[in-house]
Amino acid sequence: GEDVEQSLFLSVREGDSSVINCTYTDSSSTYLYWYKQEPGAGLQLLTYIFSNMDMKQDQRLTVLLNKKDKHLSLRIADTQTGDSAIYFCAERDAAGNKLTFGGGTRVLVKP
Amino acid sequence: DTAVSQTPKYLVTQMGNDKSIKCEQNLGHDTMYWYKQDSKKFLKIMFSYNNKELIINETVPNRFSPKSPDKAHLNLHINSLELGDSAVYFCASSQGRGGYTFGSGTRLTVV
Numbered sequence: 086g087e088d089v090e091q092s093l094f095l096s097v098r099e100g101d102s103s104v105i106n107c108t109y110t111d112s113s114s115t116y117l118y119w120y121k122q123e124p125g126a127g128l129q130l131l132t133y134i135f136s137n138m139d140m141k142q143d144q145r146l147t148v149l150l151n152k153k154d155k156h157l158s159l160r161i162a163d164t165q166t167g168d169s170a171i172y173f174c175a176e177r178d179a180a181g182n183k184l185t186f187g188g189g190t191r192v193l194v195k196p
Numbered sequence: 197d198t199a200v201s202q203t204p205k206y207l208v209t210q211m212g213n214d215k216s217i218k219c220e221q222n223l224g225h226d227t228m229y230w231y232k233q234d235s236k237k238f239l240k241i242m243f244s245y246n247n248k249e250l251i252i253n254e255t256v257p258n259r260f261s262p263k264s265p266d267k268a269h270l271n272l273h274i275n276s277l278e279l280g281d282s283a284v285y286f287c288a289s290s291q292g293r294g295g296y297t298f299g300s301g302t303r304l305t306v307v
Contacts (some may be wrong), residue, residue: 118295122237127286130295171237177293182251183229184296186239 089176091187098117098195103161107108110155114176117150118184119159122171131159131172169194199223201289209277210307216303217272219287226291227251228270230262233284233301242285243268274304281304282306 088110088188097103118133124127133140134148134157141148157174171191176192201223207214221228246251248264254304259275270287284303288296 090238116293116295120295120298127300128239128288128296128298130218130297174240180243181293183241183254189239190238 089174089185089187091172091174091190093188093191095190095192097164097192099164101164101168103159103164103194105161105172105174105192106129106157107157107159107187108155109157109174109176109187111178111185113153113179114178115181115189116177117157118150118175118177119146119148119184120173120175122173122189124170128173133142138176144166163169164192166194166196168192199297199301200287200289202285202302204302205300206303206305208305208307210276211279213249213277214273215277215304216274217285217287217304219270219272219299221287221295221297223291225289225297226267227289228250229288229290229296230263230270231285231286231288231298235273235283237273239286239304242287243270243272277306279306283290287292 090108120128121129145162149158172188173189175186202219227246229244231241242256243262245264261273264270284301286301287299289297
C-alpha cells in the first residue's frame with residue numbers, strides 16, 4: 086500500500102532557505118503534490134510535479150524528485166514569516182482515485 | 197466565488213446524535229472527496245465520488261453515509277456520533293490530473 090513519510094518539524098530563520106523532505110513507497114505514483122495548511126484553514130495547493138520530471142521551479146518554490154529513491158523535497162527560497170505553516174506532501178495513485186498524504190511538516194520561521 | 201464550500205464550519209454535538217455536513221463545488225469538477233484530519237493533523241481519505249458514483253470507500257464505518265445528488269454536491273451524513281469522530285472533515289474536488297481543491301473544513305466536536 087501507499088505510505089508517505091515526512092519529518093515533523095523544521096525551524097528556519099527569516100530570509101534563509103527551507104527544505105522540507107518527503108519519502109513515499111508507491112512506485113506507480115503519477116503525480117506528487119505539496120500543500121500548505123495555515124492554522125484553522127484548509128489546504129492550499131502550492132505546486133505539483135509529474136513523476137517523470139526531476140525538478141520544477143515556481144517562483145520561490147523548487148521541487149526536486151528522485152524517483153529511484155522515492156524522495157521528494159520542497160525548497161522555499163527567502164523564507165518569510167508568512168511561510169510558517171504545516172506543509173504536506175501527497176502522492177496520487179496510478180488510478181488517479183486518491184491522494185495519500187504524509188503526516189505534515191510544521192515549519193516555524195523565526196525573525 | 198468560493199470554489200469548494202462546506203457548511204457548517206463548526207459543529208458541536210452530543211454523542212449518539214446524527215449530523216450532516218454539506219459540500220458544494222462550483223469548479224465543474226467530476227470527482228469529489230471527503231477527507232478526515234485527526235488531532236495530530238494526519239489526513240486520510242474517506243470517500244471518493246466520480247460523477248455521482250462511489251469510487252472509494254476507505255474502510256469507513258457504515259455510520260458514515262455520503263450522498264451525491266449531483267456532481268457538484270457531496271454531503272456527508274453521520275449517524276450515532278462517537279467521541280472518536282471528533283476531527284476536521286475536508287471536502288475536496290478534482291478534475292483530470294490536476295491537484296485537488298479543498299474546502300476550508302468542518303470542525304466536528306462530539307461531547
